[in-house]
Amino acid sequence: MRITLLLPQMLRASADGAPRVEIEVSEGATLGGVLDELHARHPALERRLRDERRALRRYVNFYLDGRECRELDGAASRLADGAEVLVIPSVAGG
Amino acid sequence: MAATVLLAIGTRKGLWLATSRHGRTTWEVTGPHLPMADIYAVAIDTRRRPRILVAATSEHFGPSVLTSDDLGASWQEPEHAPVAFPADTDAALTRVWQIAPGPADEPDVVYAGTEPSALFRSQDGGRTYELVRGLWEHPHRKEWFPGGGGQAVHTILAHPQDPQRMIVAMSTGGVYRTEDGGTSWQASNRGIHAYFLPEEYPEFGQCVHKVAGHPAAPERFFLQHHHGVYRSDDGASSWHSIADGLPGDFGFPIAVHPHRPDVVYGFPLVADARRFPPDGRCRVYRSEDAGESWSALSDGLPREGFWSAVMRDALCLDDADPAGVYFGSRSGEVYASADEGDSWRRIAGHLPDVLSVRAATV
Numbered sequence: 001m002r003i004t005l006l007l008p009q010m011l012r013a014s015a016d017g018a019p020r021v022e023i024e025v026s027e028g029a030t031l032g033g034v035l036d037e038l039h040a041r042h043p044a045l046e047r048r049l050r051d052e053r054r055a056l057r058r059y060v061n062f063y064l065d066g067r068e069c070r071e072l073d074g075a076a077s078r079l080a081d082g083a084e085v086l087v088i089p090s091v092a093g094g
Numbered sequence: 095m096a097a098t099v100l101l102a103i104g105t106r107k108g109l110w111l112a113t114s115r116h117g118r119t120t121w122e123v124t125g126p127h128l129p130m131a132d133i134y135a136v137a138i139d140t141r142r143r144p145r146i147l148v149a150a151t152s153e154h155f156g157p158s159v160l161t162s163d164d165l166g167a168s169w170q171e172p173e174h175a176p177v178a179f180p181a182d183t184d185a186a187l188t189r190v191w192q193i194a195p196g197p198a199d200e201p202d203v204v205y206a207g208t209e210p211s212a213l214f215r216s217q218d219g220g221r222t223y224e225l226v227r228g229l230w231e232h233p234h235r236k237e238w239f240p241g242g243g244g245q246a247v248h249t250i251l252a253h254p255q256d257p258q259r260m261i262v263a264m265s266t267g268g269v270y271r272t273e274d275g276g277t278s279w280q281a282s283n284r285g286i287h288a289y290f291l292p293e294e295y296p297e298f299g300q301c302v303h304k305v306a307g308h309p310a311a312p313e314r315f316f317l318q319h320h321h322g323v324y325r326s327d328d329g330a331s332s333w334h335s336i337a338d339g340l341p342g343d344f345g346f347p348i349a350v351h352p353h354r355p356d357v358v359y360g361f362p363l364v365a366d367a368r369r370f371p372p373d374g375r376c377r378v379y380r381s382e383d384a385g386e387s388w389s390a391l392s393d394g395l396p397r398e399g400f401w402s403a404v405m406r407d408a409l410c411l412d413d414a415d416p417a418g419v420y421f422g423s424r425s426g427e428v429y430a431s432a433d434e435g436d437s438w439r440r441i442a443g444h445l446p447d448v449l450s451v452r453a454a455t456v
Contacts, residue, residue: 047174
């Protein structure tokens with residue numbers, strides 16, 4: 001199945017300038033599985049979203065059909081074919 | 095013709111670069127480079143064509159190390175994380191606190207000190223790094239605990255001639271040294287008083303803020319502790335106080351003159367509980383006799399109302415002759431001296447908190 005990652009402006013340089021990245025994954029894939037695939041294709045982008053333990057970075061939000069993944073099952077949240085993952089940096093800093 | 099001197103200024107929100115082509119009388123300041131990243135560590139590696147190395151951490155997107163071989167005009171970083179903990183450690187990099195080019199005869203070797211406390215080694219000029227397992231697997235590691243800023247290796251001093259020897263320092267934990275190329279490490283804190291621990295002179299656990307040395311005197315080190323200023327004359331095996339003559343023995347940076355190994359600089363603060371320059375006067379202190387006596391340097395610095403501080407990596411010297419001295423404050427001011435500290439001028443102001451400075455002729 002195909003999942004689309006929608007990227008904020010500040011991350012597009014790590015994806016060859018693209019505003020969206022299409023990821024092919026197997027049925028029943030999780031957000032973590034999508035990021036594993038992203039690691040193989042765009043490691044410089046993936047490492048901005050997760051640390052080396054594959055933990056989601058604290059100040060990066062992942063909206064799955066309008067709900068932030070931490071309201072669901074986090075990186076274990078399952079995705080349906082055609083799902084869009086909206087990546088948005090959270091409000092942080094000073 | 096005067097040499098070009100580059101000063102790299104790492105701040106809480108990016109990097110600024112100051113360049114002087116006029117004998118350090120005027121400076122051109124550019125930035126922010128790498129905006130919004132906190133820059134805990136910078137290095138200017140002049141062993142070959144000058145390379146700037148920057149430890150940049152985004153609050154959102156995590157840590158990285160970038161390099162520039164064109165004096166900051168462009169920046170490079172590898173696709174994969176340049177510094178990362180191996181999977182079996184179950185650790186994740188918070189940030190890089192120190193980048194230290196290796197000895198002159200190993201021009202591809204660069205070291206990185208990290209939070210959590212670990213040492214990494216690069217063999218490709220600082221682009222990619224590998225964990226030094228010996229220190230990571232030290233039995234003391236589980237008893238190291240974070241100081242106010244985090245648990246990190248912030249000082250790396252490779253022996254100038256013997257590739258088997260090196261010291262590192264961390265807060266907390268203290269000084270550790272290896273004599274077998276990083277396979278085994280010994281705590282090296284004898285004589286350093288830890289008032290904040292039940293045992294006043296423990297084997298380890300000291301909150302060392304910074305250590306400095308000089309290649310021409312490889313057995314001698316100077317150390318700023320969380321209260322206490324010390325010197326070792328025996329390769330860090332033991333330490334004795336050199337704080338007499340200072341207006342306070344608290345502070346963060348300590349730096350050695352590039353050509354005179356007995357000349358050392360610090361920026362004293364009153365105390366742990368009063369982290370201000372004494373009387374609100376901005377003064378660098380210099381010793382010309384390895385810490386036996388100290389002189390205040392204040393010509394051109396604020397005489398009153400200076401309630402800022404200088405962080406552990408925010409005071410440095412260049413390698414020119416006479417040496418230039420530089421420091422940046424948490425209040426975003428950068429001062430420079432072209433005469434070894436005798437007189438000072440402000441060369442940048444209103445920057446974010448200055449965390450690190452490094453300077454070199456390029």
